[in-house]
Amino acid sequence: MARPVRVVVLGAGSWGTTVAGLAARNTPTLLWARNSEAADEINSQRTNSKYLGERKLPKGLKATSDLVEAAREADVLVCGVPSHAVRATLAEIANEVRAWVPVLSLSKGLEPGTRQRPTEVIAECLPGHPVGLLAGPNIAKEIVDGMAAASVVATQDDRVAAALQPLFASSVFRVYRNTDVLGCELGGILKNIVAIASGMADGLGVGDNTRAMVLARGLAEMTRLGEAMGANPRTFAGLTGVGDLIATCMAPTSRNRRVGEALAQGLTVEEAVAKLGQVAEGVKTAPTVMDLAREYGVDMPIAAEVEAVIGGRQSASDAYRGLQKVAPGGEHEVA
Numbered sequence: 188m189a190r191p192v193r194v195v196v197l198g199a200g201s202w203g204t205t206v207a208g209l210a211a212r213n214t215p216t217l218l219w220a221r222n223s224e225a226a227d228e229i230n231s232q233r234t235n236s237k238y239l240g241e242r243k244l245p246k247g248l249k250a251t252s253d254l255v256e257a258a259r260e261a262d263v264l265v266c267g268v269p270s271h272a273v274r275a276t277l278a279e280i281a282n283e284v285r286a287w288v289p290v291l292s293l294s295k296g297l298e299p300g301t302r303q304r305p306t307e308v309i310a311e312c313l314p315g316h317p318v319g320l321l322a323g324p325n326i327a328k329e330i331v332d333g334m335a336a337a338s339v340v341a342t343q344d345d346r347v348a349a350a351l352q353p354l355f356a357s358s359v360f361r362v363y364r365n366t367d368v369l370g371c372e373l374g375g376i377l378k379n380i381v382a383i384a385s386g387m388a389d390g391l392g393v394g395d396n397t398r399a400m401v402l403a404r405g406l407a408e409m410t411r412l413g414e415a416m417g418a419n420p421r422t423f424a425g426l427t428g429v430g431d432l433i434a435t436c437m438a439p440t441s442r443n444r445r446v447g448e449a450l451a452q453g454l455t456v457e458e459a460v461a462k463l464g465q466v467a468e469g470v471k472t473a474p475t476v477m478d479l480a481r482e483y484g485v486d487m488p489i490a491a492e493v494e495a496v497i498g499g500r501q502s503a504s505d506a507y508r509g510l511q512k513v514a515p516g517g518e519h520e521v522a
């Protein structure tokens with residue numbers, strides 16, 4: 188009998204731990220935590236209290252703080268560290284991962300400096316490996332609590348996604364497939380910036396109509412940039428686009444949304460991030476997205492206002508006044 192596929196997840200934050208828990212219900216799974224106390228707690232208590240409180244993780248899930256051991260175990264490697272840490276983490280194990288092991292990214296940010304998406308960074312660090320991502324409207328704590336959700340495995344070769352699908356799926360976690368890696372990845376990255384705008388709006392006490400305007404126009408600018416970069420615009424109407432946008436903009440627990448609320452309350456970005464104590468990818472990614480918008484000649488007024496607030500050049504209420512000044516054009520054309 189063939190031995191089961193071993194999944195290794197790098198990064199024991201809220202999402203890496205959650206995805207490792209999903210896989211552990213289907214197949215042997217090892218989670219790498221950079222902190223040995225976190226690995227010990229997962230092995231002995233079946234909890235990761237820093238990120239997931241007292242929620243119990245599946246019995247089969249094992250953790251280690253030995254990155255090389257983890258890499259050597261992998262039949263499938265899942266990279267769940269924040270986007271700024273992907274390259275440094277993979278550089279340590281570039282010669283340890285067996286050839287052809289597929290690598291899935293969970294990260295929803297662009298690498299500062301290179302402006303690369305996490306799958307591009309992975310492809311550089313681990314050349315020759317099939318690379319894809321798992322993304323969708325997936326607030327970690329809800330999924331650990333067993334609430335129904337859906338996600339997408341995106342790989343260029345649909346056969347790779349089809350092989351990976353069942354490793355993460357359950358009766359309450361539906362895993363779809365998509366071959367538009369660029370569109371799926373950009374959806375998860377760009378929605379974080381709109382979620383900061385949505386949090387700022389809530390912090391300023393706006394109405395439901397305003398919130399809907401931010402979401403709809405935010406989606407329009409996500410789609411515009413995606414299409415200009417070569418993604419399929421239809422992807423943005425799916426789980427990794429509008430789906431993840433709605434979840435992140437509405438969820439009180441979304442870290443990007445909470446940063447936006449804190450900015451509207453007058454905190455600086457440094458104070459807002461420190462108060463959060465977890466990663467909010469939209470903060471570092473907003474300036475990079477604005478670089479891309481300029482390079483591709485795409486109008487992104489919401490992202491521009493968010494980036495100016497993050498850069499300390501204006502307040503959240505200035506940002507909303509700024510958006511009111513943008514002349515509305517044809518709905519499918521411009522800002």
Ligand SMILES: NC(=O)C1=CN([C@@H]2O[C@H](COP(=O)(O)OP(=O)(O)OC[C@H]3O[C@@H](n4cnc5c(N)ncnc54)[C@H](O)[C@@H]3O)[C@@H](O)[C@H]2O)C=CC1
Pocket residue numbers: 198199200201202203204221222238267268269270271272276293294295296325326327328464465466468
């Ligand atoms: N939490 C969620 O609901 C979801 C998060 N994501 C994405 O998953 C990625 C990871 O996010 P979370 O697990 O939520 O973050 P988190 O803030 O909960 O945890 C981050 C993890 O990365 C580790 N880490 C931080 N800096 C590191 C470094 N320099 N080198 C190695 N490890 C480092 C931390 O020790 C921690 O284990 C992000 O890109 C996020 O956008 C995607 C979907 C859902």
Ligand SMILES: O=C(CO)COP(=O)(O)O
Pocket residue numbers: 295323324325326327379382431434435440441442443444466467468
């Ligand atoms: O990407 C997410 C949900 O799909 C999580 O969003 P936050 O990082 O804002 O919590």
